Amino acid sequence: QVADGLTRLADHLTVEQLTRRFGAFTALDAVSLSIGKGEFVCLLGPSGCGKTTLLRLIAGLDQPDGGRIALAGRDITHAPPAERDYGIVFQSYALFPNLTVAENIAYGLKPRRDRDRIAQRVRALLDMVGLPGVEARYPAQLSGGQQQRVALARALATSPGMLLLDEPLSALDARVRDRLREELKGLQQRLGVTTLMVTHDQEEALNLADRVVVMQGGRIEQVGTPAEIYRRPASRFVATFVGDANWLAVGSRQGQSVMVGSHRLQLAAPLPEAPELTLFLRPEDLVVKAQWDGAANTVLARVEDVRFAGALTRVRLQPEGMPGQVLHAELCPAMLQRPPLVPGEIVPVELPATRLLAFAGEAA
Numbered sequence: 001q002v003a004d005g006l007t008r009l010a011d012h013l014t015v016e017q018l019t020r021r022f023g024a025f026t027a028l029d030a031v032s033l034s035i036g037k038g039e040f041v042c043l044l045g046p047s048g049c050g051k052t053t054l055l056r057l058i059a060g061l062d063q064p065d066g067g068r069i070a071l072a073g074r075d076i077t078h079a080p081p082a083e084r085d086y087g088i089v090f091q092s093y094a095l096f097p098n099l100t101v102a103e104n105i106a107y108g109l110k111p112r113r114d115r116d117r118i119a120q121r122v123r124a125l126l127d128m129v130g131l132p133g134v135e136a137r138y139p140a141q142l143s144g145g146q147q148q149r150v151a152l153a154r155a156l157a158t159s160p161g162m163l164l165l166d167e168p169l170s171a172l173d174a175r176v177r178d179r180l181r182e183e184l185k186g187l188q189q190r191l192g193v194t195t196l197m198v199t200h201d202q203e204e205a206l207n208l209a210d211r212v213v214v215m216q217g218g219r220i221e222q223v224g225t226p227a228e229i230y231r232r233p234a235s236r237f238v239a240t241f242v243g244d245a246n247w248l249a250v251g252s253r254q255g256q257s258v259m260v261g262s263h264r265l266q267l268a269a270p271l272p273e274a275p276e277l278t279l280f281l282r283p284e285d286l287v288v289k290a291q292w293d294g295a296a297n298t299v300l301a302r303v304e305d306v307r308f309a310g311a312l313t314r315v316r317l318q319p320e321g322m323p324g325q326v327l328h329a330e331l332c333p334a335m336l337q338r339p340p341l342v343p344g345e346i347v348p349v350e351l352p353a354t355r356l357l358a359f360a361g362e363a364a
């Protein structure tokens, strides 16, 4: 499988029709997924969608009601956790408070090696996670970010074939989180360890993952590269959950065009067969033009509000001939080939055919 120049190696982990019920409630509903060797996959979705349930089943910390899990071709559906060859990091650091950093990291190594080699390995792991020299400290003497580095070192201690991460960065403050995110990605790439990470943070998933798995209600909504998820959301749920969007109510359809108010808009992507359609357009895909050029999908709009937002300017537009519709645009001032926008002025705006997507159903 080739996607965005990314060639996937042999599948490392395969999940087939995995189901988990809690009483009458189905937390995971026949989920199937394959992860390539060395791939970084993020499970993304709102609270309660089943991300953690799926991770726990893969880890062997919980048992499925149906389906199968295979690791490198071997059925591990009912294998004990110790036979699954993974390291795991949870949101809460989960280090043993009464053990030193070195003892925490060496925990899984003990029976296998002599003392010198263990000390050497602990030192190498602490170097690897950017925290040299803290062997003798206790977890309480470390910051949250440092504890999470230790937890990562512990997870990697046995050089596992797979790294399972359950929101490992979400308890950290923004600056520490951004830094650790970068380092985690670098480390994962260097080690080439197959990684499955649970997150509810779309930015984190888009940033880190080779592929993102978007989940909702115990099911997978879409699997794709970050660019595919962002550019070609497969459902309204994905389109709403990931990134910002404009939604426009469609009056009627004619072939590959739709009527929005009195405007005919063309779409490059096929229209779904449905009685009601809603158009989707990212705010950064709106093009504000220097002057009216009569091009397709171009409308006149009144500038209602202009907000400075650092690298971007956020603009609210009221398109003429589309009563009740509002367009939110994110413009890059450096790229705008015209003077800055002022509230009250009328500007030509293109809704590019290649960027518009249509989804079944009415506008929310």
Ligand code: ATP
Binding pocket: 022, 027, 045, 046, 047, 048, 049, 050, 051, 052, 053, 054, 200
């Ligand atoms: P979050 O981001 O909040 O952790 P999640 O996507 O990881 O959400 P899960 O923890 O997988 O969600 O839970 C999925 C659903 O299953 C939730 O509705 C949850 O309440 C339910 N659930 C999970 N574990 C149990 C359990 N042991 N008993 C009953 N219900 C459970």
